[in-house]
Amino acid sequence: MKDRYLSVDQVAELLGTTTRFPRRLIEERRIRYVKVGRHVRIPESAVEDFISSRTVEPLRRPRPSYRRAA
Template identity: 45%
Template sequence: MSVQQHYSVPEAAAYLGTSVRFIRRLVADRRVTFYKVGRHVRFKREDLEAFVQAGRVEAITADSVRRDLWRAA
């Protein structure tokens, strides 16, 4: 049986390398999945990783610029 790690707000902030205020803003805006345990907020590592991956931006390359210009024409 695997033990699932749940992070508190300060632990989630440390894991993502952000401030506690930013994490609280994500919760208030419901931009990240979280769990309420009584009055406490907890996060699964997988949900934090999914949030980071959802914000991923691909690097720009010469081929992608040509492709985008071709679509715009």
């Protein structure tokens, strides 16, 4: 499986955040990353895993039934 490696700037753009957010994820080790010399790269699959693990599904509640007053 070939995985595309993204820079911190690319991950920030993909997530719609500043570069500070992916850097904090790396510092806190909340996302997988690879060190290539002095550069940090994040596998695209790691970003997908991060997003899917934090996706919140909506609750399925029955619709309230309103009755007319007699």
